[in-house]
Amino acid sequence: MGFFTRAFAVGTTIVLALIAxxxxxxxxxxxxxxxxxxxxxxxxxxxxxxxxxxxxxxFKIVYPAETIEKLRTKLDDVPALAKPMEGISFEYGFNSNNLMDVLKYWRSSYLDKWSEREKYLNQFPHFKTKIQGLDIHFIHVKPQVPKKTKVIPLLLLHGWPGSVREFYDIIPMLTSTSDDKQFVFEVIVPSLPGYGWSQGPSKTGMGPAAMAVLMKNLMKRIGHEKFFVQGGDWGSAIADRLATFFQDDVYGVHMNMCAMQNALSFVKSTIASYAPSMFIDEKYIDFYSSFTDTFKYLIHETGYMHIQATKPDTIGTTLMGNPIGLAAYILEKFSTWTNPAYRSLPDGGLQKYFTLDSLLDNIMVYYLTDSITTSQRLYLEAFRAQEMGLAIDRMETKVPAACAKFKHELMQTIDWALRDHFVNLLQSNHYEDGGHFAAMQLPRLLYKDIVDFVSKVPLA
Structure with missing residues (x-):
């Protein structure tokens, strides 16, 4: 072997070693x-x-009649909305013809029975306490069961543009005894800081990591050193951080939006895209989008995220005190994020799973609390270099984990990639129906998935 050949071999070895x-x-x-x-x-x-x-x-949700009548007046003063283009349903955004129907129902039928809706929202015990300088609102439901029944604390976390209202149908299931479980849950459902009746932070930097810390302090304040946590959307990110930071204090973490955003998950997803049947059950391959479809989705559906992650106060100002704009902005997500195919429906498919009362309850949470701006600031905080630099996805959590994958969720991650972070992934179920707002859309299905998971976790 000549000198140059040996030098080339040595150089190649060094380069490969450096790359490795x-x-x-x-x-x-x-x-x-x-x-x-x-x-x-x-x-x-x-x-x-x-x-x-x-x-x-x-705490009780109570608003004077003057506030409701002021809202009704605003809903009576509808601007001349642009008519939808011919043959267009929700492809350009919220269909203005359908919006007029929603506004009509809101200002008459819904507001006429506001006392009933207020009573409905108050059906569970509500509380407030000050944590780390912020007034934090939460629902706390203790089950009424025989003393020998095992009671398990469960923290439920919502996201944007949701609220505690998402969990109203599933709370009674979780807190009642039934033949399908040998335990019952004590449920705590907080409004995230800046959402609903929880005070928004006055200082910058409260991303999902800091919210996880605050939620841990809330559970300690209530009296629970150890607990289960479940979340979707931002709730899943906060739940993930709880399970990562406080591994001795979280019995298990259950999520209905599981996403990995690190380099290794990208590599694994790329490999799996070329031979999906080697990594994914063939029945569920279509749950995972191709790169082309993912790119199209990002172009179509993430404009709101870029605005809220850069100028949340600007878009918040346009929506604050503007019930018509607020309804269009939020309800559009309940259409497309439930099933992207609903873009082609004149009514956005909004009432296929949800009632107008339930959707308007959620809008009222944002409107009555003037929390749209403070809720949207979470996007900017989550994408700060400080938050992203934590690289949570590259840390291993040994806390038992479960992922409920609903067919039309915004993003899915293959289990091969999830296990790098959730090294104790006990359960990963695929469901042929359902979208982003699973607790509100398919509460019975989500309930069963939670119960199945908790049944597999040994409680020390």
């Missing part, structure tokens, strides 16, 4: 971070000027 080292550094699991914001105060002003009031106070 780079790949290893890019893909290797990261250590858990030191959580340095356990005592972070998110309220206004200097935290040294006051301390948390640790009391838990009952």
């Amino acid at each position: 080292k780079q790949c290893y550094d890019m893909f290797k699991p990261l250590p858990l971070p030191n959580i340095d914001y356990l005592d972070q105060n998110w309220g206004p002003g200097d935290k040294n000027l006051y301390k948390d009031d640790t009391t838990i106070k009952p």
